[in-house]
Amino acid sequence: MNIDQTKIPQATAKRLPLYYRFLENLQASGKQRVSSSELSEAVKVDSATIRRDFSYFGALGKKGYGYNVNYLLTFFRKTLDQDEVTNVTLIGVGNLGTAFLHYNFSKNNSTKIDMAFDVDVNKVGTEIGNVPIYHLDDLEKILDPNVSVAILTVPSSVAQKVADRLVACGIKGILNFTPARLSVPKNVRVHHIDLSVELQSLIYFLKHYPI
Ligand code: ATP
Structure with a gap:
């Protein structure tokens, strides 16, 4: 094969x-x-x-x-590298980020969020779903160079700045849950998931294109 x-x-x-x-x-x-x-x-x-x-x-x-x-x-x-564990980092432990840490892709034992970053001092130093939360200031110091995928759940106003730092750390794939459109170098892949746009679009289709 x-x-x-x-x-x-x-x-x-x-x-x-x-x-x-x-x-x-x-x-x-x-x-x-x-x-x-x-x-x-x-x-x-x-x-x-x-x-x-x-x-x-x-x-x-x-x-x-x-x-x-x-x-x-x-x-x-x-093909999907399911035999290897892919560690993922998460930036922004707000409502959505917290949900991801609890969920942590538990049905899929090959993908795992192993660390998270935030700027809120009340969250830094704690753990959610066994995932430690570090301060974003320490990103460059702490992020494992083998981690190449990041989930972005920060406010959209800071998304680009955070993405630039992730790219500088060697991140090659960003799952962007913020509404911000990110500019990244050609060798970095961004998948953009805007949940409110997806929901609006579903409602629009239901209304205008009933099955
Ligand atoms: P919450 O209820 O915790 O505020 P939220 O999802 O409504 O959650 P947002 O304002 O979207 O809040 O922020 C998401 C998370 O991103 C928060 O935990 C916030 O502390 C964090 N955050 C804000 N700015 C940054 C940043 N520059 N880098 C990393 N995390 C950040």
Whole structure:
């Protein structure tokens, strides 16, 4: 199973975690194979897209058999680095940041927030969900150089400044929950999740494009 990951289209790569989570549940329930229509129903991606996605990693479903769940999971684990733990840092322990520290991706044992930063002296020095909270002033001193992903849940007015410091520390990926649009060098990837925009957009679609 030697697949050149650079050949997997980005849209396909984005769906991998979705497939992965569903297949893990299937495996846990003892299922050994799955059809593209079953998968399609569960992850809400049409089955032609699933078949095309899976063909990129050499998983060719057999007619009347479907896909081998273990084969797919082995591939996904490798591709998504599920065998390695990726430590993530979180900046801004407000309402949203606190929720993330409690949640800490506990269903996904390969991703873990291992430290958090804030400027509020009442929060610095405490722990939430076993994650220690440090002062942002100490970011450069404390941040583990192996950590390359950060979650940003600070007020938007300081988001760019904090992002610049993260980039200078070697952070390569930022999950930005602030409404601010961040400017970062080309080798840094920002995924922007604005929860209020997502909610507004859902409400708009419900109103104007009823299913
Ligand atoms: P809270 O109820 O704790 O104020 P909130 O989510 O409504 O939460 P925000 O004003 O969005 O509050 O701030 C989020 C968190 O970011 C707060 O804990 C705040 O102390 C922290 N914060 C503010 N400025 C910075 C900064 N420059 N660097 C790191 N954290 C910061």
